[in-house]
C-alpha cells in the first residue's frame with residue numbers, strides 16, 4: 001500500500017500507532033481542482049488531523065447518528081417492530 005504522509009506519521013502495520021492512522025479519500029469529479037477522475041488520498045494520525053483541520057471538522061457523538069436518533073424515538077408499544085422515520 002503506497003502511503004504519502006508527514007514524516008513523523010510514518011508507522012508500520014503492527015505498531016499501536018498504526019490503528020490511530022486515518023485515511024480520507026475520494027475520486028475527484030468533473031472540473032475538480034484535482035483533475036477529473038483522479039483519486040485523492042490523505043493518511044494522517046488523529047492528532048495531526050485534528051490539529052490541522054480541527055477548525056473545519058464536524059465531530060458527532062454516537063448519540064448524534066441517525067440510527068441513535070431512531071432508536072431513541074422507538075417505542076415498542078407505539079411502533080410495533082418498525083423503527084419510526086428520522087426527523088431531520
Ligand SMILES: [Zn+2]
Nearest residue numbers: 008009045048
Ligand atoms: Zn501526526
